[in-house]
Amino acid sequence: MNIDITIAIIITMVGASTPLLLAALGELVVEKSGVLNLGIEGMMLTGAVVGFAVTFNTGNPWLGIGAAALAGVMVSMLFAVLTLSLASNQVATGLALTIFGTGFSALFGQAYTGKPIALFDSVFPETLTEDRFLRVFFDYSPLVYFSFLMTFLVWWFLQKTRAGLILRAVGENDHSAHSMGYSVTGVRYGAVAFGGAMAGIAGACFPLLLTPQWVEGLTGGRGWIALALVVFAAWRPGRLLAGAYLFGLIATMELYAKAAGGAFRILPSELWASLPYLATIVVLVLISLRRTKNSGAPACLGKPFMPNN
């Protein structure tokens, strides 16, 4: 395999990994607070369509990203009101959110089918982005660097700040946290909103980073992979980064297996597409084989909390 193809694969992989990483980081924070939001795919699609529409109409991708984040937050608040304030079932509500987002983006996106949008300007000068080798480091959208920054910030927030400690405490033992005077519902609202913003941005990555036009259902189930990724990473941001790139690489191989041929035809593309899920199952089996009590999963994950019972 020659060096140019390798570099091309790396660059495709980084692109494919970025939305996965962003969405999974958001979900990691949500789950650490004890909430399971299965609606990532729906929030991503909403973010994608809103991000596309705003960028198309204003010509400014930054505004598009901001609007996508906001749209993600708004949809996630729908989920938060239902599950946190009204204590509805988180699994069912999350699935409903995904169905909603799919329908909403399809309807709203119809008007934009086939239209092109402006992309981000490169952050680095051309000497770096067009260099045959250096472009591996510099020829990316700002969203890619943003995802690295967020990985670090999420780790730092959860491990080093008091607010992060409280968030973990809420996910670990909601009743104790409540009795210590922390607002379980308040913390969870915040976490779900963050997850919504990240999923919205992750969704906007598809038109603004990968394919600069509107295609219905363009996220192609990556929201589910992000969900699997959180489990795969045992709720740790560092492993999440590694996992996102592994899954991104697999997604790239799938793409190349479909388009090119030859060397990439080791496995059919459908099998490549299923690899992230298979890998997650393998990791789950490995975790339970280790017989450790602590898989990293927050103890109160998915349990509704009502202060008075």
Place this chain on the structure above:
Amino acid sequence: MQENERPRLQVRGISKQFPGVLANDRVSFSVAPGEIHALLGENGAGKSTLVKMIYGIMQPDEGEMFWNGQPLLVSNPKAARSRGIGMVFQHFSLFEALSVLENIALGMDGSLSMGELEKKVREVMQDYGLMLDPGRVVSSLSVGERQRIEIVRALLLKPELLIMDEPTSVLTPQEVTQLFETLRKLASEGCSILYISHKLHEIKELCDTATILRGGKVVGECNPAEETSKSMAEMMIGGSLKEISRGEDGALGDVLLKVNGLSLGRNHDFGTALADISFEVRRGEIFGVAGVAGNGQNELLEAMSGEMPAPREDAIILHGRPMGLLGPNQRRKAGLCCVPEERNGHAAIGDFSLSDNAVLTARHRKGLVKSGMVQGRAAEKYTREIISRFSVMATGPMAQAGSLSGGNLQKFIMGREILQVPEVLVVSQPTWGVDAGAAAFIHQALVDMAQAGSAIVVISQDLDELLALCETISVINEGKLSRAMPIKGVSVEELGLLMGGIHGTEETGERDRVENGAEKNGSGGIKEGKADAVQA
């Protein structure tokens, strides 16, 4: 303690009404600086309500409190802490997956950085001999070590009054001694301590004064050193305490239960392996298994009940019949019944009615299921019988098990098994967290059952209980069972040493236990649902 000194805390005429109950009825008492003051009373006597009002969790309806002579108003625990009132709860509110230091930080107001906090924590631990590594994750700690976290958390606020709610219920005798040293040191520095307990000998050993509550009222105040345990118990119960009555010390009958070199691997990371356990229990005998939580008690119970079948058929023999490979239902049918420690979720399903819970374990021996159909009426009748014979306070057979108080649910569960008249009954922690009246009732029921010809195994961490009940006692430590000793002539010190580990010194015992990853008993840990045991 000087008589004319202004009291640290004075409570005057406090009343608190709950729907249907007057939980505190004009309660008055005072605590002097540096005094260790006991609050003694049965469950439901109003002790918890009283201290919750002092700590600001609840507000009194009537009456007033004074703090160093000034009126004291505490609207919430935070206000109480800022006044210098600290509390160590019976059920720890700890976060299993977080470290000791993180747990302590969550209980603080956050004005200190983690580094500064760690320094202060180490200082407090040093000063009061509460050794603990701040970096350890709580799920790997023993119950005694968990309690130390709560104590350190309270001490960091430099309290002038420390409230301890039933602090020794899960500690070894050595850990209790250590705790008492800490408390005495605190008191000698001027901190007042409000000590809630029903263990009379501890109150005699530790406390300067005792206020005795019954039915929400103060019924007496005394100097525990001048009273006998019996006289205090009688004040507490409001009548003479029935000693456990036994018939003639009849000779024991034939061997009903024989356990033969039972070994089992660990079933999970925090479990304990059972190593070559052998003992015999005869008809009419109560056999006690003492030991600190997490030394294989849960595993032993699961091995006896059949939840974890033994590797060999003849490892467990019930009246000549090998049981080792059978599951829980077959063992029950054969006459081997078990009551696990965890009432809610293991011994009973909280969301089910009492009647349904009765069906779950008594269906074969009581014929509550016929050709696959639950005999609703028979089940209800049996449940009514349990409720009346064991004085269970419940609205009826349809009451949800989870709605009963701990003591009442335990009486129900014990009743459910005892009325099935099994040949062998194995019970774990029969009176854990149960008030003195209910405990006495359960003890009497066990003794009566033994005298009627059953063999009973009691696994308990409460040495007093075992010493009062059993004919024979042995100690489980790290999954090994000591030799069986007749209860007469055995000393608490000897048992304590065995509980701490055969190495003799407490320190090694402690460390070994921790390395074993002691699984905690109910108090702090989150138990995995074991409902399948009763369903099986």
